[in-house]
Amino acid sequence: MREWAEFTLEGEGDSRVLALTGPLVVSSIGKIDVPLREIDGKIDRVDVTGVTDIDTVGAWTLWRLSRDNDARIDGCSEKAQRLIDAVKESKGEGGVRPERAGVIERVPEAVGDLVVGWGHGSVGVLGFLGATLVAIGNLIRRPSRFRSKAFVRQAELVGVSALGIIGLMSFLIGIVIAQQGAVQLKQFGAEIYTINLTGRLSMRELGVLMTAIMVAGRSGSAFAAQLGTMKLTEEIDAMRTIGVAPVEALIVPRMMAAVVMMPLLGFYAAVMAIIGGAFLANFSLGIPFFTFLSRIQEVVPITDVWVGLIKAPVFGLIIALAGCYQGMQVEGNAEEVGLRTTLAVVQAIFMVIVLDAFFAVFFSNVGWA
Structure with a gap:
């Protein structure tokens, strides 16, 4: 006692x-x-x-x-x-709280810390991507080590499970594009060009972009939270102990699932947006539903479809890379899981938008405008 x-x-x-x-x-x-x-x-x-x-x-x-x-x-x-x-x-002569530096000192210091953090983060992401590419190379040489069941499961979570929410979101976005476009084009008596606007914008830009943002918030955050929790509970260390490579078992299936499913989801989202536009045009503009869809085939060039399909796997890679990298950086406590999950979503969405702007300029310069 x-x-x-x-x-x-x-x-x-x-x-x-x-x-x-x-x-x-x-x-x-x-x-x-x-x-x-x-x-x-x-x-x-x-x-x-x-x-x-x-x-x-x-x-x-x-x-x-x-x-x-x-x-x-x-x-x-x-x-x-x-x-x-x-x-x-033993006498302490220091104050309980250190004196706060002035604004002239604090702001450059904060900016410097942020820039240095970006530099270290960029190096870490490149190293993580390199480790993933090495793991993929090892799997190519030894296909029997590829975890096909894990890939199918992740493809289901990233793609099939997201069909409902992405379809609804894209359908509503198509309605908004058609409605707002019709209001502006009506001033010039050119409501018929609402079909061109809805079709090209959905296929080329908004279909894959909005899908990428939705996948980043849905699957990218899930990747970070899952891997972060495994890191926190030392499951990843246990995998290394028994001779299982975490990158091959956990990272590669998630990345491949995101890269494979993003083009399919992007095309699906673009089609649903066009259907949404056709639905509004049928009731508001007097354009029959099937006339709208048949006209889409004439006014949307095949290059717009290819632009969306080329961008989609790159966006999928960025989303999976951000989610998996941040998840593997979790250390210390459960609060870190939430912080890293937030970082994964923010970084993925930011990089997707930056890359989308780059692709827009690039495809315009090569004549795919």
Whole structure:
């Protein structure tokens, strides 16, 4: 049974004696710490004859009582006196909080830390991508090591399970494009060109872009959370211990699933957006539903389809890379899982938009405008 420190206070006025008994150590002194701080008036003497054990915390408590009350300490053992003397000599001269630097110093320092962090992150991502490519090369040389069941499972999660939400989102976006386009084109009596606007914009840009953003928020975050939790619970370390390469078993199936499923999802989203536009045109513009769809085949060049299909796997690679990389960086505690998951989504969406702008300029320069 644990023994607690105790105290008694005897005497009156300026001749009061505080007698401490029991162990004055960190595990037993907590019971009397608050009552000792609440004692009113001065203490003339502190008697520690009954103290059975003492550590640095107990010595600091005795020195504080002596300092605050200008009291002497009686009955100290050699160990207690040595600790009290050591505590007396250790004085901290620094403030509790460091002085905050001025704005002129803080802003460049924060910007510098951010730039350095970006540099380190870029190097880490490149190294992670290199390790993944090496793992893919090993799987090409030894196809039997490829985890086909894991790939099929991830393809189902990334692609098949997302058909509902992506289809609904794309259908509504097609309605919005057609409605807003028709309002503007109506001023020039060119409502018929709503078909061109909806078809080309869906196939070339918004179909694959909105799909990538949805997949980043849905599957990219899942990759980061799953791998981060496995890292936190040391499952990945256990895999290494039994001779299983985590990159081959966990990273490659997720990346391949994202790269393979993104073109299919992007094309599906573009088709659903066109159907949404045709649905609105049928009721608002007087353009029959099937006339709208047949006209799409004439006004949308095949190059627009290829542009969307070329961009989609690159977006899928970026999303999977960001999610898996951030998940593998989790360390320390559960809060890190949430932080890394957020970073994975933000980085994936940011890079998707940047790459989409690059592709827009690139395809315009090569004549696929």
